[in-house]
Amino acid sequence: MADSKKAKQNHEEENPFEEMIKRLDVAAKIMKLDSEVYEIMKKPSKLVYCSMPVKMDNDKTKVFEGFRVVHSTALGPSKGGVRYSTYVNENEVMALAAWMTFKCAVADIPYGGAKGGITCDPSTMSKGELERLTRAYTNAMVDVFGVDKDIPAPDMNTGPQEMAWIVDEYSKLKGGFTPGVVTGKPIHLGGSLGRSEATGRGVMTATMEAMAKMGLNPAKCRAAVQGFGNVGSITAKHYEAKGLKIVAISDHTAAFYNPDGIDIEKAIKYRNSNKGVIKGFKGGKLISNEELLTLNVDVLAPCAMENQITDENAGKIKAKLIVEGANVPNY
């Protein structure tokens, strides 16, 4: 599949910060946003860049670059994920931080928006290297982070382990155990029960609310779910539990269609025993990802990367309801 190549292309061709500004402009016009407030919203409150020399396992020092953007703390301490990826750059992080501000505000929770990241390819790094990099990043951002200032969370390629390293390093630097400095930490460090399923459950909840408004009966509807990671697979599981028939699933290795409904539990088991991917799954017919998006379904849930629906394919989508699961805020 060309998914990752496409994603890279997207990263190269687009400026996510300018994209954000464009949509903010539309919203500002509709809501007649005060021009002074608008000027404040357009720019991140703070951006911190750091370079981090890290000793690699081969005893050579490699210099990584990291970012943390606090877009706004007007409603409370800022929240937002930290992602590890070769695509991480200033514009992306600035855009995502702004989106976090808007999402927290729309959800009316007392937090501002932030986002961070390190430009690296974690798939090529050892656990020791990732630990040293994460600790270096925490050192560089020790004055940015804080229970009452800015609270990181897992994001692309980071999870409970990275958060645990941040807690440990931050606590060392501050002289006391401070688990509240991140969310998404391991349960035994004070993490929240239910967090790992939270995004998928949220997609389901939003879907149910929308279907009720639209007068759609879940028991009579068919759904396609793009992406089968933490968000997509949980979404599919919850859809199924609500009576929806899941006729298509996909990940970056394969997409499957089954008009009689895919057995999600089986698919999850297969993935878990197959290095985390569904390639080779026998519960449906192989289709392309593009076909999945344009299937004749009632509900389409894109739960992979952002920007999957484009000018090109938008007109071909047949779903009555699209519920975006890819760009959900990491809190």
Next chain:
Amino acid sequence: MADSKKAKQNHEEENPFEEMIKRLDVAAKIMKLDSEVYEIMKKPSKLVYCSMPVKMDNDKTKVFEGFRVVHSTALGPSKGGVRYSTYVNENEVMALAAWMTFKCAVADIPYGGAKGGITCDPSTMSKGELERLTRAYTNAMVDVFGVDKDIPAPDMNTGPQEMAWIVDEYSKLKGGFTPGVVTGKPIHLGGSLGRSEATGRGVMTATMEAMAKMGLNPAKCRAAVQGFGNVGSITAKHYEAKGLKIVAISDHTAAFYNPDGIDIEKAIKYRNSNKGVIKGFKGGKLISNEELLTLNVDVLAPCAMENQITDENAGKIKAKLIVEGANVPNY
């Protein structure tokens, strides 16, 4: 004169950070710099960007952007000026911070390199607006600055008044009088005697050392000094005291040539009574800035903006000795 337009052009056309890297590459090759150290030197240790909403005198809020770059603290707390200018941008500040690292290291003083700035046009702002902006900048950078971390100083369009505001705001935020957080503050706040003349005196000292090595007798040499601000006029004054004949001076409003020597004290008096510029001075013949650079002199001291000697005019310069006064580190 087209000086300021030219400067603007320079700012737009060049990437000062890439220029810095080019020269670093040359030096690294010559000194066979370890490749890991080189990778560390290439990137600033830290960059902090902030946006600052400031209430203007017309009661409107305007959002300014500020930067602070700490290039290296390997040899001690970082030092470097804060400039206020419409040209201030990330690349310029990153480049200047690196230069500060190199200069402190070459001078063997126990400091690292930093630089900061605010994108603004101070000539259009009231004192109250400048104070509020400076205090907002200090607030944004309170975790970057510190007696044992990073110490700002005056730079383009900033001086003792701005430093006093920084001391006052920083002291308020830290809960105790902390004059050591900046250099270049007013004398009665603990500033150093002799600081205002220091750069010009340094240009003269460097010139004398070089002339001694070259076997040049000051009493028999002629000099041209470009720029008649704090650096240029003091340089000229000290040259004169050492016996050099100053045959040309200039600023962004005019340039003058006098083969019998310009009376520097008179020129300074004229400038002080003429809104700070020498336009209209009667002590020499009006020439162009370009002519000044290519005069038949022994010593040429460019003490205005950086990058005055270019591929185009380098070949035409006749001075035996060029002593750069424009790019001297602000400490």
Next chain:
Amino acid sequence: MADSKKAKQNHEEENPFEEMIKRLDVAAKIMKLDSEVYEIMKKPSKLVYCSMPVKMDNDKTKVFEGFRVVHSTALGPSKGGVRYSTYVNENEVMALAAWMTFKCAVADIPYGGAKGGITCDPSTMSKGELERLTRAYTNAMVDVFGVDKDIPAPDMNTGPQEMAWIVDEYSKLKGGFTPGVVTGKPIHLGGSLGRSEATGRGVMTATMEAMAKMGLNPAKCRAAVQGFGNVGSITAKHYEAKGLKIVAISDHTAAFYNPDGIDIEKAIKYRNSNKGVIKGFKGGKLISNEELLTLNVDVLAPCAMENQITDENAGKIKAKLIVEGANVPNY
């Protein structure tokens, strides 16, 4: 009405601190208070006075005086309002802080007593001037205030806006969002729901408890409420909801009597559309404030300024139950 003149007179003629001591003496004798404890209770633990130069809108600097008195922290961090008034002085603030200690102790909540104030006339000041004054006061008191030390609250002429300024300035000085440093802040900064109605509801609750003990049936009782600000009007509304007939209300502009009962909802609407005062209200006959206090009612609730019941009028009061709403602690 001569209410405000009278209040001023009270302020001038009496020493509220000595008044407090007199009543403390009576209580100490009754409860056989240990003499060493008594000596400690007589004096405030701490008083901080500050003078604050504030830039006014006319660009002149005016010097204001502020106070904060912590009477006792024996039971926990001290609590108490901050008032803005020309009558604010050392003795008043010391007395009110002591009352806060006693009230918190009687209510058995884990707080000590404090009170603060600024000598100023907020009615003559712009919002900008009030903000700068409040921020100056917060700066001066930054070492007194604290979530675990002393927690201000709104009081005479201060409210959620002033508390928001205190939170913002205090958070800036402490380097992290600290909404817990005050109570009475705006809801979206973490303020408590129901706070604005709390004092009036408390007056009602106390009244109901007392009436039950006295065997009085609310449905058969008549009440007069002095004061129609936040305390008085809410008290009246809640009395009405409990079945009491409100036969008289007043504020500093007028007092009304209606033997058939005053429609409180109408009175509140009238006030809201009449610059906050009830002068001109048509729901009752105009009487004097003095007459209101001596009406033939079952319940009298003085909810205006303190010290309304005096040696002179005490003998003429006919109410069976007086519930004081004026001197209720501000938390």
Next chain:
Amino acid sequence: MADSKKAKQNHEEENPFEEMIKRLDVAAKIMKLDSEVYEIMKKPSKLVYCSMPVKMDNDKTKVFEGFRVVHSTALGPSKGGVRYSTYVNENEVMALAAWMTFKCAVADIPYGGAKGGITCDPSTMSKGELERLTRAYTNAMVDVFGVDKDIPAPDMNTGPQEMAWIVDEYSKLKGGFTPGVVTGKPIHLGGSLGRSEATGRGVMTATMEAMAKMGLNPAKCRAAVQGFGNVGSITAKHYEAKGLKIVAISDHTAAFYNPDGIDIEKAIKYRNSNKGVIKGFKGGKLISNEELLTLNVDVLAPCAMENQITDENAGKIKAKLIVEGANVPNY
């Protein structure tokens, strides 16, 4: 002698703060002080009052009252003594703090003015009681004092021992040895050599400067010194060394006159062996303190309490030069 009674009277009858304002008014008029600056100078920047329950040796708790006034920190951290006396009150401390501001400014040293005190009679207290009181005072003032904020010093009835207690308690509260928080501490804690003689030496220096201006030859002049404590006896010793003939000395127990000159070394030895007072000294004729002030001498140095020269006795003074040693700032 009625000295102490007189002093008490002075304390009761006068308001030293108003006295200070009167003299400030005169000075402000002469120097055409800007009215806004004048308003700032009139009021202390900060006053902190505390009540301190202290366990006495009889196991009873006694409540003491303490003060610290910071008049101004415009020129640097504030400096000023802490006095222990039954006369200590708000007005006195506010006045003395202002005088410290003026004195530091006139001497052009980078410090502001402060003063503190505790209302107590140290002559009736044990060393243990004084230690507990001093530590309680340090606790109450821990947020006021600071190397870069406000620096206490010995004053009436306090000395190196009290300063050592302050250093110890302050260091404990701050978590590190902080001898710089006071001046006037014992030498082995970092105190300055020569401090105990400094005031007396200063009186002598001022006298010599004035005599030189007046054309008076020390070797031909006679002096009377009022007070024989740390200031007076050192002044007399230094006068003698400069050639002046000391014809009269006094303390609160006696005054002596000797036209042939008093042997100061003998007087000091006598005092040291006589419980610190000169009563019974044989080196001169017993006179009254009033007589001492009006002797026919060239130089009169009042080195006892303030305000010894009054409307009544001023006209009778015959000295050509009066050098005030009583009101010299304690730094």
Next chain:
Amino acid sequence: MADSKKAKQNHEEENPFEEMIKRLDVAAKIMKLDSEVYEIMKKPSKLVYCSMPVKMDNDKTKVFEGFRVVHSTALGPSKGGVRYSTYVNENEVMALAAWMTFKCAVADIPYGGAKGGITCDPSTMSKGELERLTRAYTNAMVDVFGVDKDIPAPDMNTGPQEMAWIVDEYSKLKGGFTPGVVTGKPIHLGGSLGRSEATGRGVMTATMEAMAKMGLNPAKCRAAVQGFGNVGSITAKHYEAKGLKIVAISDHTAAFYNPDGIDIEKAIKYRNSNKGVIKGFKGGKLISNEELLTLNVDVLAPCAMENQITDENAGKIKAKLIVEGANVPNY
């Protein structure tokens, strides 16, 4: 009774730390504990010893020795009691701290293990001496203790009063009221309701759970309880309430047997009126402590000192169920 002599002997003869290691070795073998983790568990993370000069009531200074051991903070801030006893030594405190780690981990609460103590005989000290000693200990351990670091609690010979002194001293040193730094503080300082009964209630709960598993009916069972302090008497009271017949009780002064059941309420009343001991109680026949341990009962609850069941007496014990109440963690 020879109980205390025996205890002393135990203290002298055994090394409690080596005892702990022996049991850890057994457990490590059974659970196949990773050898690197085992090495970490074997040693306390930190031990702090301090010597404390304390002024005694006779005005002499006596030097006491104190300890605080933090065994592990892997699961959260460490918890553990502070004991005052002449037997307190490094080995004991290290052993008890380790036990706290294991107990918290087994109970799955987010705390690590610690323990502290002072070598002293509190029975010979006045309240003032104990207060000064406790405050000195708090000063010495101020960097060890902390809400998010290490939290002391009452233990042998310490209780709410000592915890209150720790809170007061710690709050003074940290500059704010910090009741969370200890547990077991007085209720009015924020202590937990029900704490004083908690250990005894826990023994009962554990007993009930075990009896249910063993198929024992409480109403038909007989119990002996060794120790009648806070743990033993509360255990006995709760046993009685659950239907068990308490046939024997004891403390270090006496042991009693009554086959018809001892009236626990009476025994508690007797103890309360008899200086805290049961010697002389008339509700049973006097037996030896050794006899109590080997009575023919269903349940034996040793609630006195640790290590009562030994190689010697273990074989003679007839109880079906032994529930250890002596070594329960102090939290």
Next chain:
Amino acid sequence: MADSKKAKQNHEEENPFEEMIKRLDVAAKIMKLDSEVYEIMKKPSKLVYCSMPVKMDNDKTKVFEGFRVVHSTALGPSKGGVRYSTYVNENEVMALAAWMTFKCAVADIPYGGAKGGITCDPSTMSKGELERLTRAYTNAMVDVFGVDKDIPAPDMNTGPQEMAWIVDEYSKLKGGFTPGVVTGKPIHLGGSLGRSEATGRGVMTATMEAMAKMGLNPAKCRAAVQGFGNVGSITAKHYEAKGLKIVAISDHTAAFYNPDGIDIEKAIKYRNSNKGVIKGFKGGKLISNEELLTLNVDVLAPCAMENQITDENAGKIKAKLIVEGANVPNY
């Protein structure tokens, strides 16, 4: 040579803390030390033990034990070295810390005494392992160390590199460059010029002073120096410069005798090119270490390990003057 075995034996057989107490007892008796002060001096003020899990190069975790003892801070912040050795234990560190107190006091410098160490064999560890161990130790001791609390220094097997790691880690934990937290750091981090030669120069200075008192002429005297590390070789070099003839030198690998004088410069050069030892040096005749100590010389300087002069060999020593260079305080 059996030197190191002997040293080990010494470590095992003796309790250096008890040795210190014995000598303190003698001194206390001679100076009639107040018994309360004596009790305070006998015990260290504070001892901190830590266990440190460190990741070794083979990826296994090894647990090391470290100590820091602060004996006294009565005269100022404590000073004392940190040693890395398998012999490091509580008793040794407690003894050495006490010696530091006495030495600083005798030298009348405003410092107290401390000492620390890690039980490890640095000769078997890689630089990376030593760095990780040193950083772990700094973390464990972060609340003990401090510019105004306790200041480590190099000691046995530690030097500028270890101090640099401490500075770096401590600065990271404190959030600012803090080179003052150790002495003995590298020059470019702020270390003192001349420090590496200081101990040897001190031995020479003490020798010269003693010889002057004894009337010995250096030019006519012969010396033997035991030990040829930093102390011994520098001592020998300075002795030579003062005219002494050095007839014997040694280290743990060999001892040499040359009645005509050993050329110290040659010996140093040989050692530098011979892995740091003098074995194989040709400038003298091979003798045993025991012979060196009992040579017929004027001056004997034992500059190797402590306790070289014993009951056994003391009687055989022929030197007129013994100057101990082994036990000199590390500051």
